[in-house]
Amino acid sequence: MSDPAVRLVAISEEPLSVPDVLASLDDATAGGLVLFVGRVRDHDHGQGVDGLSYSAHPSALQRLTEVCEAVAARHDVTGVAAVHRVGDLAIGDLAVVVATTAGHRGSSFEASRDLIDTLKAEVPIWKHQRFSDGTDEWVGVP
Template sequence: MSETQGESSGAVQGGASEDVSRVTTEVLDDAVARAVEDAVASPECGAVVTFRGVVRDVDGGRGVTRLDYEAHPDATAVIRRCVAAVATETGLRVAAVHRYGVLGIGDVALVASAAAGHRREAFEACSLLVERIKAEVPIWKRQHFDDGVSEWVGL
């Protein structure tokens, strides 16, 4: 699989020049989060809400040491469809990037942003986008626990 799966950049909903939404092995650092926010920001938007999904060290009371994410080759196309659908449903500007590969505790797995005239709409659109991505994008997660056991989540 390539570092960034799927097709090249296309138009973002809401009029931004490029769609940053993708699935990638790239580390999701502050620069990536800023790029996602910049893709949705606009002078008429008084609120930009960004969600960062961070790998935590516990799940269900068990210690987690790392996560392995695997992505289908069409994952970028699917995440872009989710972004387009949420943008159409809400009328707002949204974008997201999901990482795959081996992620350690504290690594960012997902950055999603939404912009709106007011905060409530931006929060709601960002939440809708995250839930849509979790439900539809073909990315699978394997958790590794501190007792040496691992398991696939959400299959």
């Protein structure tokens, strides 16, 4: 990671830790910290979801790092962190955690929104949902 604002970037098969993300962004100059936690929900598009799995392309970690660096460059932030889970997840599990810090809350809100939106659009991580009726769906696959 070449940008010092990028503090934590990871793709993990282990459960994600919000305290670890927060600790990576500890900074006395940051007056604002915005955290987004994406969780596995029990429904999607009107269908019940029993569980899901995430798969990542081998380039996903490098691409996630690039996204974090781009967000840091576009916003007046002091810290950026993004972690994404892969493997089998149950309802309620944490799938993604992103956070940014800045001198003021406005910059951190804008950067965190940009970070999650860009991550979802550009990082090659794909979701395979299993529905309650026995059907399934891949999401985000090119």
